[in-house]
Amino acid sequence: MSDSRAEAIPYHTLTDEEYEKTKKLLNRAPNATELAIFSAMWSEHCSYKSSKRYLARFPTKGEHVIHGPGENAGVVDIGDDWVAVFKIESHNHPSYIEPFQGAATGVGGILRDIFTMGARPVALLNSLRFGPLDIPKNRYLMEEVVAGIAGYGNCIGVPTLGGEIVFNEIYSKNPLVNVFCLGIAKKDEIVTAAAGGIGNPVIYVGSKTGRDGVHGATMASAELNEETEDRHTVQVGDPFTEKRLVEACLELIHSGTLVGIQDMGAAGLTSSATEMADRGDCGIEIDLEKIPLRDASITPEEIMISESQERMLLVAKKGCEAEVAAIFERWDLDVAAIGFVTDDHIFRVKKGNTLVAEIPVKALTAEAPLYDRPVKAPAFQDLLLGLQEEAIVEPRSYSETLLTLLGSPNFASKKWVYQQYDHMIQNNTVIPPGQGAAMIRLKGTNKALAMTTDGNSTYALLHPYFGGAIAVAEAARNLACVGAKPIGLTNCLNFGNPERPETMWSFGLAVEGMADACERLEIPVVSGNVSLYNETLGMGIYPTPVVGMVGLVDSAALIETPLTPGFKAPGEKIVLIGDTREELGGTAYLKIIHAQERGYPPNVDFGKEKSVHAVVVAAAEAGLLRSAQDCAEGGLLVALAECCLLSPSDVGAKLEIEPPSIRMDGFLFGESQSRIVVSVKTEDLVQLETLIAEEGLSSTLLGETGTASLVLSVKGRTRPLVSVSLEAMKDVYENGIACYFEDHRKNT
Amino acid sequence: MRFGIVVFPGSNCDFDCKYVTGDVLGEPTTFIWHRETKLPEIDVLIIPGGFSYGDYLRAGAIARFSPIMDAVIDFAEKGNPVVGICNGFQVLTEAGLLPGALLQNNSTKFICQWSSLRVESNQTQFTHLYQPEELIDLPIAHMDGNYYLDADAATELEKNDQIVFRYVSKTGETTASANPNGSVNHIAGICNKAGNVLGMMPHPERASDAVLGGIDGIRLFKSLQSPWGKS
Numbered sequence: 001m002s003d004s005r006a007e008a009i010p011y012h013t014l015t016d017e018e019y020e021k022t023k024k025l026l027n028r029a030p031n032a033t034e035l036a037i038f039s040a041m042w043s044e045h046c047s048y049k050s051s052k053r054y055l056a057r058f059p060t061k062g063e064h065v066i067h068g069p070g071e072n073a074g075v076v077d078i079g080d081d082w083v084a085v086f087k088i089e090s091h092n093h094p095s096y097i098e099p100f101q102g103a104a105t106g107v108g109g110i111l112r113d114i115f116t117m118g119a120r121p122v123a124l125l126n127s128l129r130f131g132p133l134d135i136p137k138n139r140y141l142m143e144e145v146v147a148g149i150a151g152y153g154n155c156i157g158v159p160t161l162g163g164e165i166v167f168n169e170i171y172s173k174n175p176l177v178n179v180f181c182l183g184i185a186k187k188d189e190i191v192t193a194a195a196g197g198i199g200n201p202v203i204y205v206g207s208k209t210g211r212d213g214v215h216g217a218t219m220a221s222a223e224l225n226e227e228t229e230d231r232h233t234v235q236v237g238d239p240f241t242e243k244r245l246v247e248a249c250l251e252l253i254h255s256g257t258l259v260g261i262q263d264m265g266a267a268g269l270t271s272s273a274t275e276m277a278d279r280g281d282c283g284i285e286i287d288l289e290k291i292p293l294r295d296a297s298i299t300p301e302e303i304m305i306s307e308s309q310e311r312m313l314l315v316a317k318k319g320c321e322a323e324v325a326a327i328f329e330r331w332d333l334d335v336a337a338i339g340f341v342t343d344d345h346i347f348r349v350k351k352g353n354t355l356v357a358e359i360p361v362k363a364l365t366a367e368a369p370l371y372d373r374p375v376k377a378p379a380f381q382d383l384l385l386g387l388q389e390e391a392i393v394e395p396r397s398y399s400e401t402l403l404t405l406l407g408s409p410n411f412a413s414k415k416w417v418y419q420q421y422d423h424m425i426q427n428n429t430v431i432p433p434g435q436g437a438a439m440i441r442l443k444g445t446n447k448a449l450a451m452t453t454d455g456n457s458t459y460a461l462l463h464p465y466f467g468g469a470i471a472v473a474e475a476a477r478n479l480a481c482v483g484a485k486p487i488g489l490t491n492c493l494n495f496g497n498p499e500r501p502e503t504m505w506s507f508g509l510a511v512e513g514m515a516d517a518c519e520r521l522e523i524p525v526v527s528g529n530v531s532l533y534n535e536t537l538g539m540g541i542y543p544t545p546v547v548g549m550v551g552l553v554d555s556a557a558l559i560e561t562p563l564t565p566g567f568k569a570p571g572e573k574i575v576l577i578g579d580t581r582e583e584l585g586g587t588a589y590l591k592i593i594h595a596q597e598r599g600y601p602p603n604v605d606f607g608k609e610k611s612v613h614a615v616v617v618a619a620a621e622a623g624l625l626r627s628a629q630d631c632a633e634g635g636l637l638v639a640l641a642e643c644c645l646l647s648p649s650d651v652g653a654k655l656e657i658e659p660p661s662i663r664m665d666g667f668l669f670g671e672s673q674s675r676i677v678v679s680v681k682t683e684d685l686v687q688l689e690t691l692i693a694e695e696g697l698s699s700t701l702l703g704e705t706g707t708a709s710l711v712l713s714v715k716g717r718t719r720p721l722v723s724v725s726l727e728a729m730k731d732v733y734e735n736g737i738a739c740y741f742e743d744h745r746k747n748t
Numbered sequence: 749m750r751f752g753i754v755v756f757p758g759s760n761c762d763f764d765c766k767y768v769t770g771d772v773l774g775e776p777t778t779f780i781w782h783r784e785t786k787l788p789e790i791d792v793l794i795i796p797g798g799f800s801y802g803d804y805l806r807a808g809a810i811a812r813f814s815p816i817m818d819a820v821i822d823f824a825e826k827g828n829p830v831v832g833i834c835n836g837f838q839v840l841t842e843a844g845l846l847p848g849a850l851l852q853n854n855s856t857k858f859i860c861q862w863s864s865l866r867v868e869s870n871q872t873q874f875t876h877l878y879q880p881e882e883l884i885d886l887p888i889a890h891m892d893g894n895y896y897l898d899a900d901a902a903t904e905l906e907k908n909d910q911i912v913f914r915y916v917s918k919t920g921e922t923t924a925s926a927n928p929n930g931s932v933n934h935i936a937g938i939c940n941k942a943g944n945v946l947g948m949m950p951h952p953e954r955a956s957d958a959v960l961g962g963i964d965g966i967r968l969f970k971s972l973q974s975p976w977g978k979s
Contacts (some may be wrong), residue, residue: 039792147857149856151858154799154858154889154891155758155760155799155802156760156861157760157761157798157799238802239799239802240757240758240799240801241801241802241803241805243757243760243799244757245757331757332757417860418860419859419860420857420858420859420860421797421858421860421887422860423860424856424860424887424889424951424954424960425760425761425764425954426764427764427767427768427890427953427960428960429761429960430959430960432961441959443767443771475868523930559959560958560959673772741969
């Protein structure tokens with residue numbers, strides 16, 4: 001083997017030190033294919049070399065956790081022999097370069113992570129970040145990303161139940177596309193991605209290998225600039241093939257012929273083969289001549305790191321080759337035995353009789369570099385935290401301010417988006433998108449699973465610890481609002497260039513905040529993904545930790561009549577659970593109305609947070625609640641407006657409050673955590689207040705539900721402080737996003 | 749009543765249909781693989797929604813060449829009931845069992861929402877349990893649901909009472925905003941002249957279980973379950 005580092009340059013991204021390390025591990029210089037393999041496996045994307053030391057901080061154990069991080073997805077026991085399998089993953093870089101295919105293949109990839117565990121995918125969510133919609137490029141990116149997600153999910157037949165979309169200037173050059181998938185399986189159907197059984201066949205199934213996505217993992221581990229907008233690094237998705245792959249793989253898993261299976265995701269064949277060998281503590285030998293190819297001219301390096309979609313690698317029991325082949329052939333999918341499991345702990349690649357690469361498995365996994373990158377708080381951090389509240393002028397009209405907030409894309413209805421997603425297929429959707437957490441029932445049980453994605457990057461910019469902690473707290477609060485108890489979370493940590501000390505400073509703090517919140521709220525982290533280098537032309541994103549959380553609803557009544565945010569009927573009592581402090585820092589109000597992203601984000605008291613969730617879940621299970629909505633971005637007044645806007649029967653609210661002891665804008669738009677607005681029938685009020693008092697929490701009776709308007713008066717003032725009709729709110733809320741997409745407007 | 753559901757590669761509402769006919773109604777229900785050339789002993793055939801063959805070339809255009817289709821056409825021509833839902837409707841038009849074609853929605857976007865419909869004809873074995881001109885809500889979920897046929901053919905359909913469902917507003921009007929995809933004459937579902945083949949874009953199988961938000965679809969399956977003598 002010759003030292004062909006120069007000719008391998010296109011597929012090589014190792015630093016000089018890393019290159020020296022490969023020589024030491026091999027006792028010789030790596031050849032071109034080996035360099036490509038090392039580059040892919042040691043990329044940030046595959047090795048987590050900058051983030052790994054922080055991730056150890058997450059609590060990953062729990063009574064019900066069957067598989068935590070390290071497998072393709074987390075697995076949690078939900079009782080009655082059922083398990084929930086879920087994970088979130090980023091597809092940020094590809095979605096900026098080619099938004100439709102980038103987003104579509106993101107969905108394809110996360111689906112494979114779920115069914116590779118033996119679970120049938122039952123729900124998709126996403127978490128998206130774009131720049132402002134008045135910039136045409138951002139509209140293009142959003143339209144294509146949404147179409148890509150829809151195109152894949154709709155075709156494969158897994159409902160997309162919404163998620164979250166946030167707009168901020170910082171994402172104009174770095175949109176974020178995080179996709180989440182939930183699957184369910186019977187406990188004994190779960191399989192893992194470990195190779196095993198010396199001599200067992202290694203089998204390739206699915207699409208043929210082409211050049212698409214070559215360099216994908218390394219591309220996703222670097223900053224973008226004009227030159228790196230290489231579309232060939234983005235894979236092309238084929239949901240039709242994936243649909244057949246799901247059915248064939250689930251059939252295979254039930255056939256009893258399988259040892260282990262993994263999808264060929266980032267770094268394709270290389271990562272799937274080495275990771276399976278690593279988990280099984282064995283070696284794997286493959287022959288490139290046996291790989292189904294789209295194009296005979298593709299080189300060994302390209303085969304090894306191609307990220308062509310809809311491919312799986314599996315290890316079957318020896319002697320079962322024909323049975324495995326028959327299953328895939330029935331679904332018109334390629335299937336080829338390409339190698340076998342060995343006992344020498346070496347990843348060996350041949351092309352016929354020629355040796356192409358020979359690397360100890362551990363050199364690619366355990367021996368991958370680990371970095372303890374320098375850490376430094378940004379120079380501007382103190383400036384950001386300084387907020388001169390006295391300079392913030394209170395609104396002259398709270399009604400006008402409310403309408404401005406409701407019409408801004410961050411608050412406006414996301415219907416334009418989710419009506420492009422088939423959110424009803426599989427006949428399980430109990431709470432559809434657009435109402436906080438979404439919920440699906442599990443047929444044949446009295447269980448339902450609620451799910452949500454959350455993250456607030458303004459908080460994370462101002463104080464990464466609270467940005468991380470609040471993402472967890474808010475997700476759990478969203479679940480409590482439908483009566484669900486969290487069973488676990490998955491996270492996607494979107495950050496800038498880890499080689500900048502400021503990035504790793506915020507990364508460390510955000511992880512710390514998330515970990516503390518998880519520990520205190522007793523929610524294990526079961527899977528996740530880190531996306532670094534979200535920078536284009538030197539401009540990084542805000543730290544954007546995103547949480548995907550799943551909760552269990554164990555009550556038939558809450559499935560038959562789900563708890564949702566909208567007010568249900570006039571004449572019912574509206575109660576705010578939790579305390580409101582003067583916390584204007586980092587609020588949406590400050591950003592949208594006063595054009596400032598400054599100040600300390602809200603504090604979070606984990607003990608109180610937990611108590612609030614406990615009260616709401618207990619009240620929901622007791623059948624006391626008619627509606628529940630968390631107070632988050634936009635504060636109390638926006639939460640109340642949303643309860644009116646989401647009312648199935650146009651119910652409004654008439655509220656009367658005591659003059660608050662804090663600034664009025666702080667009271668109405670401040671974003672104090674651990675607050676939930678609920679409505680109850682008058683006769684149930686005492687029982688609810690007893691429950692709240694028993695948990696040691698405070699609550700405020702705000703008023704009553706009423707006719708189609710939102711009116712808020714302050715005792716002692718003659719005229720209402722807020723008075724808006726539901727119609728006026730609907731007008732801005734329903735058009736806030738739709739108005740940017742002209743074609744849509746013409747049709748409505 | 750024995751139901752059969754054709755499964756093409758890419759069908760994805762097959763399980764949902766089976767859930768309703770098998771689990772909700774308790775009728776024997778069989779999946780029929782597209783490579784079969786003969787139908788099993790069944791009374792009603794459903795061609796479910798989905799993306800058969802990925803909707804490549806044109807929705808339904810490849811599925812119509814599947815080996816099973818000769819048997820499907822034969823079954824229909826003998827007067828047996830055949831229901832095509834969503835992609836199934838597209839397959840039936842491609843196979844020539846129903847007139848017209850389904851073009852891309854005029855919004856050029858996929859649309860998933862509850863739509864109000866008017867039952868235009870309850871004089872079919874699929875709809876006899878609905879009231880005449882009853883207003884119902886069913887989900888739609890499609891990219892290519894824009895039903896097209898030329899003006900003469902449309903008049904012919906109207907004259908023969910072949911329009912089964914029409915998109916209308918909540919109050920039953922055929923307003924422009926009530927037409928989600930641009931279909932000619934607001935058409936959401938039609939039957940053949942003999943009345944034994946129904947094609948519809950809305951999904952009755954998604955509205956057959958109260959917990960999912962509506963049950964206006966279940967009577968379509970129940971109509972097939974119970975005897976109907978055309979008056």
